[in-house]
Amino acid sequence: MAQQVGQLKLVIYGLCGALCVAPLAQAQTANVAEPIVAGYARTLPVVAKNGMVAAQEAVAARIGVDILKQGGNAVDAAVATGLALAVTFPRAGNLGGGGFMLVHLAAQKKTIAIDYRETAPGAMTKAIFLDETGKFVPAKAQASGLAVGVPGTVAGLYLAWQKYGSGKFQFSDLVRPAMLLARDGIKVEGDLVLSLEEVKDRLARYPSSRAIFMHVNGTPLRDGDVFVQPDLATTLYRIFQKGPQGFYEGETAERIVAAVRNESGIMNTDDLRDYKAIERDVVRGTYRDREIVSMPPPSSGGLHIVQILNMLEGFPIAKSGPNSAQTIHLMAEAMKLAYADREKWLGDPDFVKNPVAGLSSKKYATELRKRISPDRATPSKDIKAGDPLAYESDQTTHFSVIDAQGNAVANTYTLNFSYGLGLVASGTGVLLNNELDDFAAAPGVPNAFGLMGGDANAPGPRKRPLSSMSPTMLFRNGELELVTGSPGGSRIITTVLQVISNVVDHNMNVAEASEAARVHHQLYPDELRIERGISPDTVKLLEQKGHVVREQRVMGSTQTIQRVKGEFQGAADTRQMGTAAVGY
Numbered sequence: 001m002a003q004q005v006g007q008l009k010l011v012i013y014g015l016c017g018a019l020c021v022a023p024l025a026q027a028q029t030a031n032v033a034e035p036i037v038a039g040y041a042r043t044l045p046v047v048a049k050n051g052m053v054a055a056q057e058a059v060a061a062r063i064g065v066d067i068l069k070q071g072g073n074a075v076d077a078a079v080a081t082g083l084a085l086a087v088t089f090p091r092a093g094n095l096g097g098g099g100f101m102l103v104h105l106a107a108q109k110k111t112i113a114i115d116y117r118e119t120a121p122g123a124m125t126k127a128i129f130l131d132e133t134g135k136f137v138p139a140k141a142q143a144s145g146l147a148v149g150v151p152g153t154v155a156g157l158y159l160a161w162q163k164y165g166s167g168k169f170q171f172s173d174l175v176r177p178a179m180l181l182a183r184d185g186i187k188v189e190g191d192l193v194l195s196l197e198e199v200k201d202r203l204a205r206y207p208s209s210r211a212i213f214m215h216v217n218g219t220p221l222r223d224g225d226v227f228v229q230p231d232l233a234t235t236l237y238r239i240f241q242k243g244p245q246g247f248y249e250g251e252t253a254e255r256i257v258a259a260v261r262n263e264s265g266i267m268n269t270d271d272l273r274d275y276k277a278i279e280r281d282v283v284r285g286t287y288r289d290r291e292i293v294s295m296p297p298p299s300s301g302g303l304h305i306v307q308i309l310n311m312l313e314g315f316p317i318a319k320s321g322p323n324s325a326q327t328i329h330l331m332a333e334a335m336k337l338a339y340a341d342r343e344k345w346l347g348d349p350d351f352v353k354n355p356v357a358g359l360s361s362k363k364y365a366t367e368l369r370k371r372i373s374p375d376r377a378t379p380s381k382d383i384k385a386g387d388p389l390a391y392e393s394d395q396t397t398h399f400s401v402i403d404a405q406g407n408a409v410a411n412t413y414t415l416n417f418s419y420g421l422g423l424v425a426s427g428t429g430v431l432l433n434n435e436l437d438d439f440a441a442a443p444g445v446p447n448a449f450g451l452m453g454g455d456a457n458a459p460g461p462r463k464r465p466l467s468s469m470s471p472t473m474l475f476r477n478g479e480l481e482l483v484t485g486s487p488g489g490s491r492i493i494t495t496v497l498q499v500i501s502n503v504v505d506h507n508m509n510v511a512e513a514s515e516a517a518r519v520h521h522q523l524y525p526d527e528l529r530i531e532r533g534i535s536p537d538t539v540k541l542l543e544q545k546g547h548v549v550r551e552q553r554v555m556g557s558t559q560t561i562q563r564v565k566g567e568f569q570g571a572a573d574t575r576q577m578g579t580a581a582v583g584y
């Protein structure tokens with residue numbers, strides 16, 4: 001029996017836990033007449049002088065800070081945190097998924113984007129998720145081996161370390177903490193308990209997953225259990241010994257391929273051996289007096305954040321105030337226009353031309369802004385994609401890291417669904433993703449996040465599906481100011497956008513900016529989603545403008561660090577348990 005519930009062991013970093021990392025104050029912001037300004041803040045960030053990691057799980061965040069304390073730079077710390085999250089935060093931290101990393105190098109004043117998104121196997125075909133009549137079969141795209149993309153995480157973290165690490169650590173030094181956590185175990189509590197309860201049916205489908213995440217009687221691990229993952233420790237040991245080769249070749253690779261093919265997938269060992277993480281040019285824009293730097297395609301995130309901010313720049317958002325009906329209305333209308341373009345234009349840049357310059361152009365935004373009525377919501381059916389070519393000249397997890405020199409990392413990575421496909425490749429401890437649902441299976445067919453697309457994002461061999469993940473940095477007067485990002489599928493773009501607007505337009509500190517209620521519109525379905533905290537009379541005003549308003553539980557989990565007057569202010573989103581901004 002591989003179920004690993006045993007004696008409580010003192011995990012190296014475990015005990016400090018929430019006590020050491022709780023935000024200094026968590027008073028909730030009440031309804032106020034005026035926009036909240038920093039001097040009157042009642043929700044305060046964590047403050048530190050030397051460095052900080054903000055992540056969705058505290059043990060992994062502390063591992064990153066430990067690397068910083070030992071003289072590592074932000075990249076070293078990010079790699080150690082990223083690997084540790086694969087052990088401590090299995091619903092999104094991963095070895096079996098992929099993601100995106102922004103690296104800012106302070107000395108060179110340079111920001112690099114690392115794309116380690118999963119790729120489709122070489123045998124992928126355009127119609128793979130359709131039946132013989134051409135009808136989309138969601139189970140193929142979301143719940144079979146066909147959904148599994150070739151994982152990119154190990155290659156991406158290795159590339160980051162190799163090119164941008166401090167040089168003071170071997171890659172194995174950064175793997176070691178994760179390996180020990182997998183071997184010795186972590187205490188089961190909080191978010192792990194809740195998330196396992198939510199996905200237990202999906203995990204239970206696979207004996208290899210059941211054996212790891214459940215008791216013999218079929219109940220998920222519970223509060224107080226110790227979660228030991230010996231197979232994952234062995235996989236990490238191979239990476240510890242051989243680097244990425246220990247994952248993409250040999251026993252781990254063979255076991256991943258066997259697991260995928262056993263579930264009707266088409267991946268083979270060549271797909272794994274040939275996987276490459278890629279460096280890309282970042283997306284750049286400006287919003288008022290800040291420069292925005294974010295992730296380029298195959299993420300749609302950076303471009304649409306810039307595009308929406310470009311549209312909003314023409315409106316007096318500071319004056320209309322945070323979460324007023326007018327501000328929410330303008331944001332929603334700008335979001336709808338951006339999501340119309342997302343559907344039409346974007347895909348893997350190695351296969352299709354993305355109109356990057358057009359979508360991020362101020363002039364194009366000026367044209368789009370003319371379509372926004374300040375008084376009325378435009379029905380989604382009346383919104384078509386624009387023509388950015390004429391202007392040519394987003395369950396996931398995010399962590400942010402900054403070091404004493406001002407180097408920084410914004411990293412968002414994912415398995416797609418919480419716990420991905422739910423399938424652990426037997427004998428590896430590696431949960432596999434179901435990322436290929438992010439392709440547009442056919443025009444007009446929504447994926448699990450309700451997002452649609454066309455040919456630009458059609459499935460194809462070795463192609464990367466379009467993403468919404470948006471690791472983002474803000475610069476002011478050429479200096480790094482803010483590092484942020486979020487999980488949340490299609491809502492990642494709008495979540496990150498609102499953190500930026502809260503800081504830039506409403507002068508909120510990062511704790512306030514994170515706590516403020518969020519809204520989201522993605523064109524289809526034609527509904528404006530709001531979190532609790534938007535007042536009923538605001539909702540009434542929005543409805544009078546023609547919005548269909550629907551309350552959603554929570555959106556996103558931002559992990560943000562801001563540089564303020566020589567110190568770091570961090571905020572780990574409190575929408576979920578166990579998050580931590582850890583500084584020193």
Ligand code: GLY
Nearest residue numbers: 394416467468469
């Ligand atoms: N799997 C969600 C995203 O990449 O946007």
